[in-house]
Amino acid sequence: MAGMATTGENGSTRNWTFLTNHGHVLLAIARNPTARLRDVADEVGVTERAAQAIVADLEAGGYLRRTRVGRRNEYTINPSGHFRHPAEADRQVGDLLTLFTPEPADSGA
Secondary structure (H helix, E strand, O other): OOOEEEEOOOOOEEEEOOOOHHHHHHHHHHHOOOOOHHHHHHHHOOOHHHHHHHHHHHHHOOOEEEEEEOOEEEEEEOOOOEOOOHHHOOOEHHHHHHHHOOOOOOOOO
């Protein structure tokens, strides 16, 4: 999802998106569970180091599980994990994944 530029009162332009980098990384992995973090980082527009930190956050939060397969990692998404913000805490991330992924997010489970 591309950012959206808005012009403030002083004429400055700010770029922002509706989803955080954590959301973008989760979606990228849901679309391709065997993707290399380098490719996920490129897709999201962050450094590989930032993608690693985000994956660690998502794993610690129970949103995904990382399994070593040979020399690569394979990720399994937990679609029943709840959103962290209190305004959406009653919703599961699987609802978001359904919007943006062509196949069920839990197909690898």
